[in-house]
Amino acid sequence: MFTNAGMNQFKDIFLGEARAHFPRIADTQRCLRVSGKHNDLEEVGIDTYHHTLFEMLGNWSFGDYFKKEAIAWSWELLTEVYKLDKDRLYVTIFEGDEADGLSRDEDAYAYWKTIIPEDRILLGNKKDNFWEMGDTGPCGPCSEIHVDCRPDTERTVVDGKTLVNADHPQVIEIWNLVFMQFNRQKDGSLNPLPAKHVDTGMGFERLVRVIQGKTSNYDTDVFQPIIGYIADRAGIPYGQDEKTDIAMRVLADHIRAISFTIADGQLPSNNKAGYVIRRILRRAVRYAYTFLHFKEPFLHELVPLLAKQFEGVFDELKSQQDFVQKVVLEEEQSFLRTLVTGVQRFENYVKEKQAITGDFAFELYDTFGFPIDLTELLAREKGLKVDMRGFQQALAAQKDRSRAATVIDTDDWVVLHESETVDFVGYDRLECETEVLKYRKI
Ligand code: ATP
Ligand code: MG
Ligand code: MG
Ligand code: MG
Numbered sequence: 001m002f003t004n005a006g007m008n009q010f011k012d013i014f015l016g017e018a019r020a021h022f023p024r025i026a027d028t029q030r031c032l033r034v035s036g037k038h039n040d041l042e043e044v045g046i047d048t049y050h051h052t053l054f055e056m057l058g059n060w061s062f063g064d065y066f067k068k069e070a071i072a073w074s075w076e077l078l079t080e081v082y083k084l085d086k087d088r089l090y091v092t093i094f095e096g097d098e099a100d101g102l103s104r105d106e107d108a109y110a111y112w113k114t115i116i117p118e119d120r121i122l123l124g125n126k127k128d129n130f131w132e133m134g135d136t137g138p139c140g141p142c143s144e145i146h147v148d149c150r151p152d153t154e155r156t157v158v159d160g161k162t163l164v165n166a167d168h169p170q171v172i173e174i175w176n177l178v179f180m181q182f183n184r185q186k187d188g189s190l191n192p193l194p195a196k197h198v199d200t201g202m203g204f205e206r207l208v209r210v211i212q213g214k215t216s217n218y219d220t221d222v223f224q225p226i227i228g229y230i231a232d233r234a235g236i237p238y239g240q241d242e243k244t245d246i247a248m249r250v251l252a253d254h255i256r257a258i259s260f261t262i263a264d265g266q267l268p269s270n271n272k273a274g275y276v277i278r279r280i281l282r283r284a285v286r287y288a289y290t291f292l293h294f295k296e297p298f299l300h301e302l303v304p305l306l307a308k309q310f311e312g313v314f315d316e317l318k319s320q321q322d323f324v325q326k327v328v329l330e331e332e333q334s335f336l337r338t339l340v341t342g343v344q345r346f347e348n349y350v351k352e353k354q355a356i357t358g359d360f361a362f363e364l365y366d367t368f369g370f371p372i373d374l375t376e377l378l379a380r381e382k383g384l385k386v387d388m389r390g391f392q393q394a395l396a397a398q399k400d401r402s403r404a405a406t407v408i409d410t411d412d413w414v415v416l417h418e419s420e421t422v423d424f425v426g427y428d429r430l431e432c433e434t435e436v437l438k439y440r441k442i
Contacts, residue, residue, distance in 0.1 A: 001035060001276060002032035002034070002035065002261070003030070004031055004032060004033050004036065004038045005029075005031055005133060006027065006029040006031065006058035006060075006200075006201050007058075007138070007180075007201075008029075008133065009029075010062070010199070011137060011138060013197075014183075014197055014199075015137075015183060015194075016193065016195065020062035020063075022062075023061065023062050023063060023064035024061055024062075024065070025058075025060040026058065027060070028056070028204065029055070029056045029058065030053060030054075030055055030056075031053065032053050032257060032261065033050075033052065034257070034276055035276055036134065037133070037134050037135075041280075041373070044253050045249040046246060048169070048215070048217055048218055048249070049169075049172050049205075049206055049216070049217050051205060051217070051253050051257075052253055052254060052280060053253075053256045053257035053261075054203050054204065054205050055203070055204035055205065056201045056202065056203060056204070057202045057203075057204050057207070058202070059073070059198070059200050060199060060200070061197055061198035062195070062197055063197060064198075065198060066179065066196050066198060067107050067108050067111060067143075067177075067179055067198075068107075068111050070177050070200060071108065071111045071112060071115070071143065071177065072115070074145060074177055074200065075116075078145065082207070082211055084147065088148045088149070089120070089145060089146070089147055090120040090121070090122065090145075090146050091112050091116060091122070091146070092121070092123070092124040092128065092129055093105045093108045093109050093112065093121060093122075093129065093141070093143045094108070094123075094126075095129065097125070097126045097130065100126070100190060102141070105141045105143070105179075108143045108179070112143070124144070128144070129141060129142050129143070130142065131178040131199075132184060136184050137184055138180050138184075138193060138197075139184050140179045140180040140182055141178075142176050142177055142178040143176075143177045144173050144177070145173070145174055145176075145177075146173050146174065147171070147172060147174055147210050148170070148171045149170040149172065149210065149215060150168060150171065154170075172206055174202055174203060174206045174207055175200065175202040176200065176201045177200045178198070178199040178200065180196065180197040180198070181193055205220065205222050208220045208221070218248075218249050223249075225305060225309060226255070226305055226306070226309075227248055227252050229301075229302065229305055230292070230302070231248060233294075233298065233301070234248070234292040234294065236248075236292065246287075246291070247287040247290075247292050250283070250284060250287045251287060251288055251292075251302070252302075254280050254283065254284035254299075255284065255303070255306060258277060258280055258281050258284070259303055259306050259307075259317060259324050259328070260317065261276075262277065262320075262324045262327050263317050263320045263324055264316070267327060268327065278331065279371040279373060279374070281328070281332070281335070282339075282369070282370070282374055283371070284299055285332055285336065285339060286374060286377075286378075289339060289343075290343070295336075296336075297332035298332070299328055299332055300325045300326075303317075303324050303325040303328060304321055307321040334369075335369060338367070338368040338369050339368070342364055342367070343378075345363075345364070346364065346378055350382050354384065355385055355386075355387065356375060356384055356385065356387065357390055358386075358387040358388070358389065358390015358392070358394050359390060359394055361375045361388075361391040361394075362390075362394035362395060362398070365395075366398070372386070372388075
C-alpha cells in the first residue's frame with residue numbers, strides 16, 4: 001500500500017519490463033514501514049532509530065556498475081566526504097543459504113577486504129543480508145554498513161581490536177547495498193534477472209545522527225524543532241522521563257507519516273491505506289492524551305512546523321498545509337470523543353481480568369474506534385495479551401451480519417452483491433481483496 005523502499009518504483013526496470021532513462025541515479029525516497037513485510041511500527045518511539053516515515057537515500061545502477069564500484073563509492077562517501085570515523089564502521093555480507101541454493105557472497109567479501117580489516121566484515125544470514133521487497137519480485141544479496149556509536153569506554157577492546165556488537169542500540173545499520181540479481185517467483189524459486197543492478201538505501205535521519213554525533217535520531221536537527229515544540233506545549237522537558245520521552249518521540253515521528261500521506265493524496269478512513277493513516281493517528285492521539293496530558297486536539301499544531309521545515313525540499317506539505325491541518329484536526333476531534341470513555345472502559349476491565357478477550361477487543365474497536373494494535377499496545381503496557389483469534393472471529397461475525405444486510409434497493413438500481421470492503425485486520429495481513437461493487441439495472 002505504501003512505498004517501503006527506494007527500489008519500489010524501479011521494480012519494472014529491474015525486471016527488464018521498462019527501460020531506464022539513465023543507467024545511474026541518486027535520489028531520496030520517502031518510505032513508510034508500517035505494514036506488510038517491513039513493519040517497524042512497534043519499535044517507533046521505543047527505540048531511537050526506526051521511524052514510520054523516513055527518507056531513504058539511494059544510488060542506483062541499472063545494468064551499469066556493480067558490486068566493486070558500489071562498495072568503493074559508499075566507503076568514499078562515508079569516510080572522505082562525510083568524514084565518519086573509519087574505526088567505528090563495520091560491514092556485513094551474505095553468508096549464503098543452502099535451501100535457496102545460494103553461496104556466500106565471495107565477491108563482496110573480496111572487495112571489502114581491500115578496504116576494511118577482515119575482523120570488521122561480518123557474515124549475515126538471509127534475514128539481514130538478502131534483500132527482498134516482498135514474497136515475489138527482484139531481490140539479491142546485500143552488504144550493510146553499520147556504525148558503532150557507543151562511547152569509547154563501552155567498546156570492548158581485545159588484543160587492540162574493537163569488538164562489534166550488533167545487538168546494541170547504539171550500533172546501528174545506516175546503509176544497505178543491495179545487489180539485485182534474482183527474481184523471486186511465486187513458487188519460491190529464484191530466477192536470474194536479465195541484468196545485474198545496484199540498489200542502495202541509506203536512512204537520512206540515521207546518517208544525520210551519525211554526522212551530528214548524536215545518540216538518537218530525535219536529538220538531531222531533523223526532529224529537535226518538533227520535539228522542542230511538543231515539550232513546551234506539554235510543559236514537560238524532553239529527557240526527563242522515559243515514558244514521556246517515548247510519547248514525544250512517537251508524536252514527532254507519527255505526525256510526519258500522517259502529514260505526508262495526506263499531502264500525497266490519502267485520507268484517513270476505515271479501510272485500506274486510509275485505515276493505516278487512521279491507526280497511526282489514533283496511536284499518536286492516545287500517546288498525547290495519556291502520557292503528555294493533552295486533553296484537547298494537539299497534533300494538528302505540528303503540521304505548520306513540519307511544512308516550514310520541509311519547505312524547499314518537499315513543498316507539497318507547505319502548499320497543502322491548511323488542508324492537512326484541517327484533516328488532522330477533524331480526526332483528532334472525532335477520536336478524542338470516544339478515546340476518553342474507551343480508555344476508562346479498558347482501565348475498569350483490566351482491574352478484574354487477566355487477559356483481553358476477543359469480544360472485549362472487538363467492543364473497543366467497534367464502539368470506541370480502537371484499532372486492534374492500539375488495544376494490543378494498551379494490553380502490553382499492562383503485561384497482558386489480547387486474544388487475537390477471538391477478535392478476528394468477532395470481526396468476521398460482524399462482517400457476516402453486514403453481508404446479510406447488503407441487498408438494498410436504491411432507486412431503480414438493485415445492489416445484487418456487495419462484497420465487503422477491505423477490513424484492515426493487521427498491518428501484516430489482509431483478509432480479502434476489495435471487489436468492485438456489482439450493480440445491475442432492473
Ligand atoms: P534495520 O535492520 O535497522 O531495521 P533494515 O535492514 O530493515 O534496517 P533496509 O531495508 O536495509 O533496512 O533499508 C535501508 C536503510 O534504510 C537502512 O540501512 C536504514 O538506514 C534505513 N531504515 C530502514 N528502516 C528504517 C526505519 N524504520 N526508520 C529509519 N530508517 C530506516
Ligand atoms: Mg528493518
Ligand atoms: Mg537490517
Ligand atoms: Mg538492511
